[in-house]
Amino acid sequence: MKEIKIGFIGLGCRGSSLLKDVILPQKEQVTAVCDTYPDRANLGADLVQAAGQPRPHVYTDAMEVIRDENVTVIIIASAWESHTDLAAAAMYAKKAVAMEVGGAYTLKQCTDLVEAYEKTQTPFMFLENCCFGRREMMVLNMVRQGLLGEIVHCAGGYQHDLRKEVAYGKENRHYRLRNYLSRNCENYPTHDLGPIAKILDINHGNRMVTLTSTASKAAGLHDYIVRNKPDDEVLKNKSFAQGDVVTTVIKCARGETIVLTLDTTLPRYYSRNFTVRGTRGMYEEVTDSVFLDQESDLAHDFDWRDTNVNNAKSYEEQYDHPVWKQYLSEGVKGTHDGMDYLEFQTFFQALRSNSPMPVDVYDAAAWMAVTVLSEMSIARGGAVVDIPDFTNGKWNREEMI
Amino acid sequence: MKEIKIGFIGLGCRGSSLLKDVILPQKEQVTAVCDTYPDRANLGADLVQAAGQPRPHVYTDAMEVIRDENVTVIIIASAWESHTDLAAAAMYAKKAVAMEVGGAYTLKQCTDLVEAYEKTQTPFMFLENCCFGRREMMVLNMVRQGLLGEIVHCAGGYQHDLRKEVAYGKENRHYRLRNYLSRNCENYPTHDLGPIAKILDINHGNRMVTLTSTASKAAGLHDYIVRNKPDDEVLKNKSFAQGDVVTTVIKCARGETIVLTLDTTLPRYYSRNFTVRGTRGMYEEVTDSVFLDQESDLAHDFDWRDTNVNNAKSYEEQYDHPVWKQYLSEGVKGTHDGMDYLEFQTFFQALRSNSPMPVDVYDAAAWMAVTVLSEMSIARGGAVVDIPDFTNGKWNREEMI
Numbered sequence: 001m002k003e004i005k006i007g008f009i010g011l012g013c014r015g016s017s018l019l020k021d022v023i024l025p026q027k028e029q030v031t032a033v034c035d036t037y038p039d040r041a042n043l044g045a046d047l048v049q050a051a052g053q054p055r056p057h058v059y060t061d062a063m064e065v066i067r068d069e070n071v072t073v074i075i076i077a078s079a080w081e082s083h084t085d086l087a088a089a090a091m092y093a094k095k096a097v098a099m100e101v102g103g104a105y106t107l108k109q110c111t112d113l114v115e116a117y118e119k120t121q122t123p124f125m126f127l128e129n130c131c132f133g134r135r136e137m138m139v140l141n142m143v144r145q146g147l148l149g150e151i152v153h154c155a156g157g158y159q160h161d162l163r164k165e166v167a168y169g170k171e172n173r174h175y176r177l178r179n180y181l182s183r184n185c186e187n188y189p190t191h192d193l194g195p196i197a198k199i200l201d202i203n204h205g206n207r208m209v210t211l212t213s214t215a216s217k218a219a220g221l222h223d224y225i226v227r228n229k230p231d232d233e234v235l236k237n238k239s240f241a242q243g244d245v246v247t248t249v250i251k252c253a254r255g256e257t258i259v260l261t262l263d264t265t266l267p268r269y270y271s272r273n274f275t276v277r278g279t280r281g282m283y284e285e286v287t288d289s290v291f292l293d294q295e296s297d298l299a300h301d302f303d304w305r306d307t308n309v310n311n312a313k314s315y316e317e318q319y320d321h322p323v324w325k326q327y328l329s330e331g332v333k334g335t336h337d338g339m340d341y342l343e344f345q346t347f348f349q350a351l352r353s354n355s356p357m358p359v360d361v362y363d364a365a366a367w368m369a370v371t372v373l374s375e376m377s378i379a380r381g382g383a384v385v386d387i388p389d390f391t392n393g394k395w396n397r398e399e400m401i
Numbered sequence: 402m403k404e405i406k407i408g409f410i411g412l413g414c415r416g417s418s419l420l421k422d423v424i425l426p427q428k429e430q431v432t433a434v435c436d437t438y439p440d441r442a443n444l445g446a447d448l449v450q451a452a453g454q455p456r457p458h459v460y461t462d463a464m465e466v467i468r469d470e471n472v473t474v475i476i477i478a479s480a481w482e483s484h485t486d487l488a489a490a491a492m493y494a495k496k497a498v499a500m501e502v503g504g505a506y507t508l509k510q511c512t513d514l515v516e517a518y519e520k521t522q523t524p525f526m527f528l529e530n531c532c533f534g535r536r537e538m539m540v541l542n543m544v545r546q547g548l549l550g551e552i553v554h555c556a557g558g559y560q561h562d563l564r565k566e567v568a569y570g571k572e573n574r575h576y577r578l579r580n581y582l583s584r585n586c587e588n589y590p591t592h593d594l595g596p597i598a599k600i601l602d603i604n605h606g607n608r609m610v611t612l613t614s615t616a617s618k619a620a621g622l623h624d625y626i627v628r629n630k631p632d633d634e635v636l637k638n639k640s641f642a643q644g645d646v647v648t649t650v651i652k653c654a655r656g657e658t659i660v661l662t663l664d665t666t667l668p669r670y671y672s673r674n675f676t677v678r679g680t681r682g683m684y685e686e687v688t689d690s691v692f693l694d695q696e697s698d699l700a701h702d703f704d705w706r707d708t709n710v711n712n713a714k715s716y717e718e719q720y721d722h723p724v725w726k727q728y729l730s731e732g733v734k735g736t737h738d739g740m741d742y743l744e745f746q747t748f749f750q751a752l753r754s755n756s757p758m759p760v761d762v763y764d765a766a767a768w769m770a771v772t773v774l775s776e777m778s779i780a781r782g783g784a785v786v787d788i789p790d791f792t793n794g795k796w797n798r799e800e801m802i
Contacts (some may be wrong), residue, residue: 014483046749105717111645149620150620150624150626152617152618152619152620152621152645152667153645153646153664153667154644177792210782210783211614212613212650212783212785214553214613214650214652214658215658216553216654216656216657216658217553217657219550219553219654219656219680220553220680223550223551223680223681224680232577242659244553244554244678244680245553245554245658245678247650247660248483249613249615249648249650249783251615251782251783254616254618255618255620256617257615257617257644257646257648259648259660263554263678266553266554266678266679266680266682267679267680267682267683267692267693267694268678268683268692269692269705269706269709270706271706277645277664277667277669278667278668279620279621279624279625279645279667280668280670281668282667282668284668286687286688287687291668291669291670292668293668304670304671305670305671305672308670309686326560348589380785381611381652381785382611382613382650382652383780383785384613384782384783384784384785384787
């Protein structure tokens with residue numbers, strides 16, 4: 001790619017933070033900004049100017065950004081519903097794409113994305129930042145070195161109390177509110193399915209074959225609104241479709257299981273519940289601990305927990321991923337403990353060197369499809385549903401990364 | 402009941418520990434002991450004598466214990482496969498029964514148990530000791546007082562590294578080995594399904610309606626045996642049917658979900674992963690923490706975890722269950738942090754006072770059936786299966802305990 005000229009689409013909470021704290025500090029040129037709300041779009045332009053760049057073109061129609069001849073790279077941080085249409089349109093317009101995460105609404109969105117990529121070969125990266133998390137990459141590194149033995153089971157989740165965000169979705173113009181009112185599904189699967197998929201070689205020697213998904217009743221938001229927004233007569237009388245806790249169990253071709261949990265509308269602390277289990281060891285985020293057979297003859301002992309809680313940091317020196325070792329030596333920057341900055345640094349480097357994207361269109365399709373399939377499974381009382389192979393058989397030919 | 406004269410069946414590891422540390426210290430009279438292995442049966446008799454009682458009658462055929470006229474109460478701690486037949490036979494012989502936990506092998510075992518009870522009205526208690534755990538009862542107490550709001554989701558598991566126990570099952574004459582070789586199911590569901598079922602009013606205003614169950618591949622035991630028993634030519638070449646991690650998701654009539662995990666053949670620390678989630682609070686065993694909306698305006702805050710880890714002990718003074726408060730004042734005794742002793746104390750008290758058993762035959766049937774149903778679901782790739790209502794509709798008529 002000769003010149004990176006960014007058209008940035010979507011300047012809500014996530015978009016404006018990405019632009020301000022992650023993109024602009026990397027000195028990348030932003031030539032266009034866009035939001036359906038003009039005030040947000042203008043604030044985005046202000047951010048670009050404040051960083052010392054010329055004021056970018058301001059749009060409220062994302063398709064105009066894609067057509068803008070002064071834009072070569074499209075970054076999509078708009079509402080979930082718009083992601084795949086914009087990404088496909090950008091690829092057909094030969095603009096490289098970085099697309100924020102979220103789940104799909106139909107399987108067609110996933111196949112459209114893959115088709116756009118295969119027809120155009122335009123660079124596409126899926127912005128699953130947790131793939132760039134320090135712990136996630138350290139554990140990936142340990143798995144690759146065989147420390148955990150054969151990997152058998154993983155768990156992860158998006159466990160984040162979003163009651164306030166959803167309840168004030170109208171005031172804050174946030175798309176989660178309409179989604180929680182009308183859909184019942186694993187609506188945000190890619191934390192931590194992304195890092196788990198990398199560990200299990202999904203699309204590179206392995207694939208996800210079936211899933212079942214079960215939702216609890218939806219009680220958390222209503223109870224929160226009754227207590228905290230008693231004057232909101234409209235919302236107080238709405239029923240939410242989205243169950244409070246959705247448990248999705250995925251079976252892989254090589255026999256591994258993945259348990260994903262969506263857990264966003266009951267009181268709890270933040271956790272991605274990242275868990276990797278092998279025949280010779282485990283990592284668990286909740287206790288931030290590593291348990292290795294080789295380091296203990298306590299395998300049957302009730303004290304093993306107490307001696308290992310919070311020990312993961314003692315593995316950093318030896319097992320931090322090489323990418324993170326370098327990143328630490330250069331100085332960690334940006335939001336979300338630095339993983340957002342690393343993610344975009346990787347994206348821009350891959351663009352400049354014409355390298356393959358580390359999180360590609362097949363990853364996006366497979367991971368986003370989980371939302372659609374979980375909705376089907378929940379609607380059918382937890383029925384098993386088949387997970388399409390968006391690589392069309394290539395997962396079994398490719399070398400493991 | 403006029404006189405408690407115990408016939409104790411099954412004197413392996415669990416049985417002999419129960420007899421020595423839990424039954425005999427309560428000064429209950431043991432008039433017969435039984436094990437299919439004569440050496441174990443005789444060691445059981447030695448334990449009774451060592452406690453100052455006359456040497457009990459020693460049997461190797463459990464049916465003879467049930468027929469023994471000098472026995473009024475049967476305690477069953479033998480291999481899983483024998484539990485329900487012996488319990489039903491004991492009830493038909495009008496001997497009160499305390500039956501150790503384990504899963505069922507067929508649904509008929511569950512209905513046989515219920516039928517024997519309904520026809521004979523003989524006292525029957527299911528020995529799910531975790532229902533008597535201090536934390537489990539404290540959380541039950543908090544739930545009953547409404548502190549956690551409406552309960553929406555629970556999780557629990559039997560997460561215990563049993564590789565050594567299973568791998569040396571032949572040497573130690575332990576029934577787990579044959580079960581792990583030939584069955585693939587949630588083979589030990591009642592920790593912590595028992596305490597969860599009590600919290601969710603299962604069989605008392607609620608019931609479990611469907612489940613799906615998914616097993617990972619079976620890799621842990623083989624890898625363990627290759628590394629630790631390289632000379633065991635027979636076992637080294639066996640395939641284990643039992644998947645390493647089995648995830649079972651249960652949906653209840655009132656809309657709650659329960660996630661059960663069987664996790665016994667990979668390296669890990671011991672945990673029952675007891676988790677209770679409500680609209681206004683949660684308890685989680687892994688971090689031993691309580692999170693209550695009423696105590697925090699940090700619901701959206703990332704620091705909430707760090708301030709609450711290990712805080713559950715600070716709730717003990719106010720919220721320990723009344724039963725445990727009394728037990729603590731009298732002195733906690735026996736094994737498993739005292740819950741075994743409390744369990745049998747409750748059993749003997751209920752026998753003497755002709756009170757209802759706190760964990761009854763309907764609890765046993767419903768919880769043990771999960772093993773059978775999970776085997777069906779796993780065999781059908783995670784298909785949804787219906788959970789029978791062993792109360793035959795009474796669950797919806799009874800008052801909540």
